[in-house]
Every structure is written in C-alpha cells, then in structure tokens.
Amino acid sequence: MHILSIKSYVLNPYAIAPFLVGTLAIIFGAFLYFLEKKSSFTKSLLYFCLSSALWLYSCALILLSQKGNTALFWSHILYIGFALVPAALFHMSVNLPNKYESQKPWVQAVYGLALFFVVFSHSPYFLEGVQKYDYGFFPTGGSLQISMLAFFGLSLVLSFLNLVRYHMELIEAVEKRRIQLFMFCFFIVSFAAMDILASRAWYLYPSGFIAFLGFILGVTCFKLMIYYETIEEHTQNLEYEVKVKTKEINTVLEQLRATQLKLLETGKRSAMASLSAGILHQLSQPITAIHGFVRFVKKEMKETDTFYRPICHIEEQSVYIKNMLEDLMNIIKHREIKKENININDSINHAMNLLTDELKIRRVHCDTVLADGLPLVFADGVHLQQIFMNIIINSLQSLSILPKDKKRYLKITSYYDDKTNEVLVKFQDSQREVTQDDKDFMYEPFFSTKAPGTSIELAICKDLISEHGGKLQLEEGSLQGTQFVIRLPASDQKVTSHEKL
Numbered sequence: 001m002h003i004l005s006i007k008s009y010v011l012n013p014y015a016i017a018p019f020l021v022g023t024l025a026i027i028f029g030a031f032l033y034f035l036e037k038k039s040s041f042t043k044s045l046l047y048f049c050l051s052s053a054l055w056l057y058s059c060a061l062i063l064l065s066q067k068g069n070t071a072l073f074w075s076h077i078l079y080i081g082f083a084l085v086p087a088a089l090f091h092m093s094v095n096l097p098n099k100y101e102s103q104k105p106w107v108q109a110v111y112g113l114a115l116f117f118v119v120f121s122h123s124p125y126f127l128e129g130v131q132k133y134d135y136g137f138f139p140t141g142g143s144l145q146i147s148m149l150a151f152f153g154l155s156l157v158l159s160f161l162n163l164v165r166y167h168m169e170l171i172e173a174v175e176k177r178r179i180q181l182f183m184f185c186f187f188i189v190s191f192a193a194m195d196i197l198a199s200r201a202w203y204l205y206p207s208g209f210i211a212f213l214g215f216i217l218g219v220t221c222f223k224l225m226i227y228y229e230t231i232e233e234h235t236q237n238l239e240y241e242v243k244v245k246t247k248e249i250n251t252v253l254e255q256l257r258a259t260q261l262k263l264l265e266t267g268k269r270s271a272m273a274s275l276s277a278g279i280l281h282q283l284s285q286p287i288t289a290i291h292g293f294v295r296f297v298k299k300e301m302k303e304t305d306t307f308y309r310p311i312c313h314i315e316e317q318s319v320y321i322k323n324m325l326e327d328l329m330n331i332i333k334h335r336e337i338k339k340e341n342i343n344i345n346d347s348i349n350h351a352m353n354l355l356t357d358e359l360k361i362r363r364v365h366c367d368t369v370l371a372d373g374l375p376l377v378f379a380d381g382v383h384l385q386q387i388f389m390n391i392i393i394n395s396l397q398s399l400s401i402l403p404k405d406k407k408r409y410l411k412i413t414s415y416y417d418d419k420t421n422e423v424l425v426k427f428q429d430s431q432r433e434v435t436q437d438d439k440d441f442m443y444e445p446f447f448s449t450k451a452p453g454t455s456i457e458l459a460i461c462k463d464l465i466s467e468h469g470g471k472l473q474l475e476e477g478s479l480q481g482t483q484f485v486i487r488l489p490a491s492d493q494k495v496t497s498h499e500k501l
Helices: 013-035 040-064 068-095 104-120 145-169 173-198 208-300 308-332 344-354 356-361 381-400 436-440 457-467
Strands: 127-133 136-141 340-342 365-370 375-379 409-417 422-429 471-476 482-494
Touching: 013 040, 013 208, 040 068, 040 136, 040 173, 040 208, 068 104, 068 127, 068 136, 068 145, 068 173, 104 145, 136 145, 145 173, 173 208, 208 308, 308 381, 340 344, 340 381, 344 356, 344 365, 344 381, 344 409, 344 422, 356 381, 375 381, 381 409, 381 422, 381 457, 381 482, 457 471
Parallel strands: 365 409
Antiparallel strands: 127 136, 340 375, 375 482, 409 422, 422 482, 471 482
C-alpha cells in the first residue's frame, strides 16, 4: 500500500508540532487513566486524548504526504478525529459533576451524531479532496462540512453550559476556582476548530495543536490542584489522627501511672494489714479476758449496787471493742460486705452514744444537726458505724492536742443532695487547718498530724467508703478548721415515720 511506503512521505518541519502534541496527548491521557482507573472523568478524558491524537497524527501525516492520494487518505482519518473530539468534550463536561446518569440520553445523542459524521465523512459533500499549500497538503471541505463545524461548536456550547451550571451549584470557593480553570481549558480547546477553517480553502496553517497543547496544560494544572488539595486533606487527617493517638497514648500513660500508684498503695495496705493483723490478735486476748471478768463481776452484783451501772457500761464497751476488733480482722481478710437499707442518722446516733464519755473526757462540745426524712443508704451497718466512730475519734484526738484555752468544737451534719442523689455527712471541727502537704498524705496508713499514734483510721475509712460506692473528701470548714464529708449513694427508699421514732 502506498500509504505505508516511506517514499509517499517527505520531511516537513510543519508536521513536527502536531506530531509531538499528539504524542503528548496519548501519554497524558494514559497516565491519568492508569492513575485513576475507577474515575469516569478520566475515562472520558482518555477518549478525548485518543481522539485528539487521531486528529493531530492525521494532520501531521497529511503535511508529510508527498502525493495527493496519500494526503486524501489521512484526511478521511482526520475527519474522524474532527467528529469524535467534540463528543468526548461533552462527555467530560457531564462526568466532571457526576451527572452522567441524568444526562445519559444527551451523551448518547452526541456520540450518535459523531458516529454519523464518522460514517459520512468519506462523502464528497464533507470532503472534496486535498489542496497543496506552501506548508503542505491539507483537505478541502465539501458543501456539508459546515454542519460538522456547527456540531463542533454546539457540542462546545453545551459542554460549557454544563460546567457553568456545575459552577453555580458549588459552594466552596476552592472548588469554584477549579471549575473556572477547567472552563478556561474548554475555551482554549475551542480554537482547535481553526483546522476546520483551514479546510475551507482559507490560507491558514493548521495550528489547532496549540489549542490542544493549551488544553492539556490546563487540565494538568486542574489535576495538580486536586492532587495538592487531596494531599493537604490527607495531611490534615493524618495530623488529626496523630493528635487522637497521642491523646490516647497520654490517657494510657495516665492510667499506667494511676495503676502504679494503686500498686504502691496496695503494697502499703498489705504492709498495714500484716502489721494490723498481729496487733489485733494480741489485743483480742486481753479484751476477751476483760470481757469475761466483767461478766463474772456483773453476775455477782445487784442492780442496786453503786458500781453496777459502770460495770454494765464497761461490759458494753468491751463488747464493742471485741466486735470492732473482729470487724477489723474481717476487713483485713476482705470480708464480704453485707449491705442492707440503713438509716444513716441511726448509725450516727449509735456512734455518738458509744463515744459520749470520750467526748466528756476530752472536753469536746459536739452538736448534731441531722436532717429528717433522709433516703436510706444501702450499706453494711457495722462498717458504717465504724466509719463514723473512726472519723469522730480522729477529730477528738486532733482536738485534744489544742491548748486548754482553745475552744474544742465538733459538729456533725447530715443532709440529702438531690442533684447527685447522695446522702452527705459532714464532720466539722475547730482544729487547725490542714496544710497542703498534710492533705497529700492524709489517707496514708501510717501518716499522722497528731503527736502520738499511727492514725490508720482515715485510711480504713476511705477504703470502706470506696467499697460502698461513696467518697471521703477533706474540705475547709466554716469553723476555721477542717471538715470531712462522706458521700454515699442514696437508696430508693426513705426513712418511714416508724423508723424515725
């Protein structure tokens, strides 16, 4: 075939530019397609690049042709590119805003018209022949070629309108700028129609490759903007994820520190338990002996005897001490808490009755302000009484070291906090204010601000209250001293009138 013979062509520098731009179009379209295979937009862009390459390669081969019949053959191929390029442009304008499904009939109609021109482009009504110019051969259009030019222009107008509508729908300024750039690319590629004008026997060099080159460069900038924004978005997401992970790591570290502190505290508790168990065992023996002796003496006495009532009181106190020692042993052994609905005021009054003589001996004035109708608390009665006694004893020991001219005052208040659904008990005394250093170690088992003793009461109280789901808090009191506040969850039941009596 003469079209494959190298003798049918002659070196023509005018053919270099369209050949290079056509090659660039294929490379550009293939690169974007393989980069985003799933994108419908890149598929339509690939169609456009292939159609443009067909246009530009045909144009280059026409300019290289040495004979008219060779140039005529490539002119028919050129007209196929003329027909397919506007259809691919319209296809792109539909895929960019993802409107293919709604405009599918229009896309099919445009491709149908393009196919019509492809089939009938061989007709002399569209292509009369070729003409020799100074720059080489170029086709001469027939009488109906104007319809192909109209199709090219109409497709561009429809494509541009699609982009304008999409631009109006957008809200973000960044996306609007991207579409404006793409609209400018469409405007540039419209100048490729000058190749069709050249075929109208106008003495024009077919420089449509410049429009294609401008379109390729513009779309490259368009895609680079998208990639840059995507990378920036991914960077922001990564920064956010790093912040989230850092926060999670910090949370885990805080939990580890808290666990470490708990382990240290557990070690202290274990040491306290071992020491306390030995002490309690040693104390229980003489208390048992005292209790037995008091019971023996009581049996030998009459109720009218002068010391009968003190002996009864000693027996009651010995029983209390014996029970308290047993409770302490149970706490050390982690005895299961036996909870029931308890009137907290009864526990306070019972603790106060047992400590009446202690208050007199230490010359401490005590007031109790107990609210009526408090909800019951679901707690272990023995432990609850022990908590109150330990806190009161702790206050009495602290008040006893005050100078004799200082007022020794203790106030116990109970009330209900409906906001937190808790029953609160406050123990306020007139001792000196606790320093911040003392607060930091207040609940340590062997720490004490009192001169004698080891002060394990508060450590025991804190553990017991925690096991009841409550809190033990140290606050500044209104008596220029300190106050301990016990918070216990309220039960659904309230104190009945019978229980109040």
